[in-house]
Amino acid sequence: MSDTDTTSADHTDASPTASQQTSEARPGVTPTPTVITPNLLREWTLPGGGDSKYGRGQVVVVGGALRSPGAAQLAGLAALRVGAGRLTLAVARSVAPHVAVAVPESGVAPLAETDDGHVAGASVRDIADDLSSADVVLMGPGLDDADEAEALLRELPDLLGDDTILALDAYALGVLPKVDEIVQTFANRLVLTPNTSEADRLLERDSDEDADTDLVADTLAIARRYQAVVSCHNVIAHPDGRVWQSGTGHSGLGTSGSGDVLAGAITGLCARGAEPAQAAVWASHAHAAAGDRLSVRVGPLGFLARELLDELPLILVEVEG
Numbered sequence: 001m002s003d004t005d006t007t008s009a010d011h012t013d014a015s016p017t018a019s020q021q022t023s024e025a026r027p028g029v030t031p032t033p034t035v036i037t038p039n040l041l042r043e044w045t046l047p048g049g050g051d052s053k054y055g056r057g058q059v060v061v062v063g064g065a066l067r068s069p070g071a072a073q074l075a076g077l078a079a080l081r082v083g084a085g086r087l088t089l090a091v092a093r094s095v096a097p098h099v100a101v102a103v104p105e106s107g108v109a110p111l112a113e114t115d116d117g118h119v120a121g122a123s124v125r126d127i128a129d130d131l132s133s134a135d136v137v138l139m140g141p142g143l144d145d146a147d148e149a150e151a152l153l154r155e156l157p158d159l160l161g162d163d164t165i166l167a168l169d170a171y172a173l174g175v176l177p178k179v180d181e182i183v184q185t186f187a188n189r190l191v192l193t194p195n196t197s198e199a200d201r202l203l204e205r206d207s208d209e210d211a212d213t214d215l216v217a218d219t220l221a222i223a224r225r226y227q228a229v230v231s232c233h234n235v236i237a238h239p240d241g242r243v244w245q246s247g248t249g250h251s252g253l254g255t256s257g258s259g260d261v262l263a264g265a266i267t268g269l270c271a272r273g274a275e276p277a278q279a280a281v282w283a284s285h286a287h288a289a290a291g292d293r294l295s296v297r298v299g300p301l302g303f304l305a306r307e308l309l310d311e312l313p314l315i316l317v318e319v320e321g
């Protein structure tokens with residue numbers, strides 16, 4: 001980011017709900033979530049971003065292994081669609097030329113691979129310059145090996161700036177219980193986007209689809225344990241006890257790549273200068289509203305994650321008025 005473009009560096013929390021929810025919920029009591037509505041969002045105005053691509057923030061997405069390069073592409077495009085300024089996709093070397101052609105708006109950084117086509121953990125050192133200049137780094141979309149994902153995470157504290165926000169998705173989430181020291185390094189500038197199965201792993205319990213779990217309580221427990229803003233399904237939690245819940249959304253969002261779009265949208269809004277909780281709340285609404293629109297236009301099931309991308313900027317404009 002240039003010295004003259006400071007908007008994306010100013011991450012402030014001006015949530016209109018800050019005074020409505022108890023900062024520290026009573027032990028054993030799950031707070032009632034604040035329902036996300038357009039009116040709430042209008043009171044929580046997004047930063048506009050600077051006049052240049054650097055002023056709207058620099059995003060690096062680390063992922064895109066041989067078998068799943070599309071995940072990184074979806075996440076990166078979502079970040080651009082919500083207004084991020086500059087995008088770099090760090091993906092497996094074998095797919096990097098193809099990604100560069102598929103996403104001409106992005107810079108592409110090739111990462112070394114294992115013999116099986118997984119992104120190698122140590123390879124992240126090769127993009128040290130990209131990482132050190134990033135406002136937000138999203139790691140996980142398209143990674144497909146837990147051991148290599150853990151190795152990638154262990155490299156990050158020496159490579160990211162002190163103010164860089166780190167967002168984790170997919171395989172980069174499941175290994176967090178093994179890297180407590182990394183979690184502490186990024187406390188209060190960490191964003192996690194687990195699905196319900198990944199939430200179980202973050203809480204170190206066995207997944208059971210038939211278990212009667214409390215999603216709000218679980219999401220808040222993850223936020224407090226990892227000192228992170230957490231977006232899980234339709235719930236967003238802050239470690240200080242604030243919780244929000246989306247009032248829209250459709251089951252059609254349960255489709256391949258949809259989570260990558262959401263993670264990318266959160267990342268892009270953070271790059272613009274939104275505080276992580278604000279970014280997660282706005283992105284969750286836009287993602288869910290996009291699903292609602294497509295369920296009407298295409299059908300309740302069968303719309304594609306990439307179709308969500310075109311809806312995101314339109315929804316943001318309409319909500320902002």
